[in-house]
Amino acid sequence: MTTKTYAALLRGINVGGSKKVPMAELRTLMEGLGHESVRTYLQSGQAVFTSAHGDEESLAAELTGAVEKRFGFSADVIVRDHAYLRAIADACPFPAAELEAKQLHVTYFSAAVDEERFAEIDRAAYLPEEFRLGDRALYLYAPDGLGRSKLAEHLSKPRINKGLIATSRNWNTVVKLVELTEQP
Template structure:
């Protein structure tokens, strides 16, 4: 069995797409996943599966969620080793990261190079972004709620669905 983390986009945010974590866990167990655990209410699920392709898992989960809940939810699936690499390859130094709060936007697929270049060219003098393959790291110096680099902004610039987590959550998921 392989260990995975599923990151669901936009659930339990501002009273929209509400789902209880025990119900979410049951949906994953119905897909025959093993050792299913959820972490906080924002749609983080750790599980084991025999499938070795994260993209196939994401499609299967999205389809089951659509059937069970009646609406679309974007799901990004990472292997545990991929999540650990996200942490190891953090492009911000410890000193830089101490200037604010760090977030990671997980992209559902690799963006087109021109779109990524356009995103990275946006500067606002307060917050900073850096990207590696399918992740965009965001250093928010005045808080994520005030940042120009919201999940929606990144999705529009890259034309790729994404879901964002704070650095503490990313590390917690890797350690579960």
């Protein structure tokens, strides 16, 4: 089997003092699962690694179980390979080079989403904020940042994301994950 480089996106760890996962311990945990070249990025739950076994879904399930066993709480995990991360960055429907990183975010989903899931949202009511769908992803333009975004608040409602794992990253992190997964 060919070795591939992946990014693991852990949802909701190290936020507001709860669900603490020290990055050094996460790296050790992942190496113990047989992954190689494990690196972490920031404290908010990104790890890059190479693996010759499994696929995105099985790797995510394995890491989810290992985090729960080691740290005593559940943390949702999405795993994506370099080709996917590159495609998401390249397909951005907004002018990323012209925007501040805090204005542009990508929400990664555990499965494909369609427009019907978002039909209840009156998009015009949130302008100039906008969102567009991609491959298992949602691009959000929030000119005043995510913390002040009424659209982001609406998009994060449980009924919108029902049955999915969803985790958002700002544009700097999106680009950095592409860079980090280029190198084994």
